[in-house]
Amino acid sequence: MELHFFKDFDFTNFWNESTYSQRDYIEEFPDDKLITSIEEELGYKLPASYIELMRIQNGGLVDKDSFPTTIGTSWAEDHIAITGIMGIGREKTYSICGELGSQFMIEEWGYPNDGVYICDCPSAGHDMILLDYSKCGKSGEPEVVHVDQEYEYKKTFLAKDFETFIKGLKTDED
Structure with a gap:
């Protein structure tokens, strides 16, 4: 597959290849x-x-799980953290149309219906x-934003x- 976006990006140590990741995140390609049916279901390209x-x-859990911020969030003063990236699909729990996917966060948790939720965070649903x-x-x-349920669904630009x-994702050590 010819890359258009990630040509110069090193994916070494990016994904976390755990059994949890296989079971709950990683979908078939x-x-x-x-893709068309998911876009129609979600209403976004x-x-x-x-x-x-x-x-x-x-989809999958990631080892590069921190993104620097200039303002504090409920997670930290200088970064947000993600658990994993939701894949395109409906089969796995953490897919964008899965059991705990984007629509679930909007309908059950009251997150703003402003797009597609693509990453969960270590707070177990309190930020996305x-x-x-x-x-x-x-x-x-x-744009990619952090939405903080703890701060009345405040958006932080990422x-x-x-x-x-x-x-821009880094490891905790970075």
Whole structure:
């Protein structure tokens, strides 16, 4: 597969290959038909960079799990943390259309319906990472934001797009 977005990115030590990741996150690689049906179900066009990453590995826990911030959140003063990236699918618990996926967070937890929730966080649902379409429309290029349920669903800007978000993830030690 020819890469358009992650050509210069080293995925060494990026994914966490645990049995938990296999069981609850990693989906089969998405084909065009599945991607179209997921986009129709969610009502948003998924970013090409997200689709490309999911064709490398479709979801999973990550070892590069921290993203620096300039303002504090309920998690930390200088970063947010993620547990995993939700894959494109419906089968696994933590897929964007899975049991605890994007729609669940909107319908059951009251998260803003401004896009697609793509990463869960170590807080067990008290904060999430959102592909935020509120500025670009349902088929534009969404920003990536942290949504903090503990602070009345406050959004903290993280990255201008999904590729920038992935490339900005660091390990806790970094």
